[in-house]
Amino acid sequence: MTARVGVVTFPGSLDDGDAARAVRIAGAEPVRLWHGDPQLHGVDAVVLPGGFSYGDYLRCGAIARFAPVMETIVDAAQGGLPVLGICNGFQILCEAHLLPGALTRNQHLHFRNRDQVLRVESAGTAWTNAFQPGQEVLVPVKNGEGCYVADTATLDQLEAEGRVVARYVGGNPNGSMRDIAAITNAAGNVVGIMPHPEHAVEALTGPSLDGLGFFTSVLKHLVGAPA
Amino acid sequence: MPRVVVDVMLKPEILDPQGQAVANALPRLGVGDVASVRIGRRIEIEFTGEPDLDRAREIADKLLANPVIEDFTVRLVEADETADARS
Numbered sequence: 001m002t003a004r005v006g007v008v009t010f011p012g013s014l015d016d017g018d019a020a021r022a023v024r025i026a027g028a029e030p031v032r033l034w035h036g037d038p039q040l041h042g043v044d045a046v047v048l049p050g051g052f053s054y055g056d057y058l059r060c061g062a063i064a065r066f067a068p069v070m071e072t073i074v075d076a077a078q079g080g081l082p083v084l085g086i087c088n089g090f091q092i093l094c095e096a097h098l099l100p101g102a103l104t105r106n107q108h109l110h111f112r113n114r115d116q117v118l119r120v121e122s123a124g125t126a127w128t129n130a131f132q133p134g135q136e137v138l139v140p141v142k143n144g145e146g147c148y149v150a151d152t153a154t155l156d157q158l159e160a161e162g163r164v165v166a167r168y169v170g171g172n173p174n175g176s177m178r179d180i181a182a183i184t185n186a187a188g189n190v191v192g193i194m195p196h197p198e199h200a201v202e203a204l205t206g207p208s209l210d211g212l213g214f215f216t217s218v219l220k221h222l223v224g225a226p227a
Numbered sequence: 228m229p230r231v232v233v234d235v236m237l238k239p240e241i242l243d244p245q246g247q248a249v250a251n252a253l254p255r256l257g258v259g260d261v262a263s264v265r266i267g268r269r270i271e272i273e274f275t276g277e278p279d280l281d282r283a284r285e286i287a288d289k290l291l292a293n294p295v296i297e298d299f300t301v302r303l304v305e306a307d308e309t310a311d312a313r314s
Binding site for chain 2: 108175
């Protein structure tokens with residue numbers, strides 16, 4: 001049976017269409033989820049897309065965290081549902097305390113939009129098992145508030161537990177501590193990533209096809225996971 | 228009716244690039260004696276009944292501030308000290 005991967009649309013989401021397209025190209029069925037509807041409609045995994053939910057008011061992701069759909073997603077994620085937060089989705093996952101730390105204004109204050117090399121540090125997560133540890137991938141990065149911060153104890157714990165999922169290579173675009181581009185929770189089912197794998201799934205529109213691996217990973221994970 | 232004012236500031240150890248940008252602009256105003264600038268956010272809350280500081284603290288902790296990167300303080304002010312009164 002085809003896996004069903006939900007893509008949430010918040011008011012102000014921008015990349016929900018591309019995320020749904022990436023899910024489809026990876027071979028799954030995208031299911032559009034609406035922020036005001038707490039039902040997950042039987043999806044096997046969820047993507048929180050990039051954009052500017054609720055206009056980034058207060059702090060990026062701070063208001064989206066309280067959307068009806070997020071209450072269901074937080075519960076389901078704690079029960080093992082694979083969740084990928086991209087850019088604004090990463091910010092939402094941090095605000096919802098599914099991931100530690102926070103994302104703050106880029107250190108140089110400029111919006112950064114470029115193709116970026118990442119090194120996949122952890123291939124043990126639900127969203128990165130199609131990669132080899134240490135593999136370098138090229139995906140677009142585009143953010144104004146992508147600077148990952150956490151206290152030293154949290155950073156040390158993430159490193160010790162292999163929960164730094166990807167790091168920036170060839171220049172840190174936003175000042176993120178320890179060049180962190182992506183992290184995961186202790187169980188490995190929730191991943192937040194600042195760059196945009198969903199924009200690198202087709203030769204026509206992306207700098208590579210490297211982003212597809214994040215979406216095929218979750219399909220592999222779902223096949224291997226006990227029902 | 229008094230209001231509750233919540234002041235939210237980045238924790239001292241968190242870099243404040245906005246504050247730095249402002250500080251770097253000050254010499255252009257001819258101001259040379261400012262060591263640093265930190266930027267925060269002030270939020271005024273008006274309750275329908277009596278102002279409730281504990282409730283305001285809960286709102287601040289859950290939504291207005293992100294305790295990972297920000298500290299906040301909560302205090303009561305008289306209505307004539309609020310932004311509405313000054314405008």
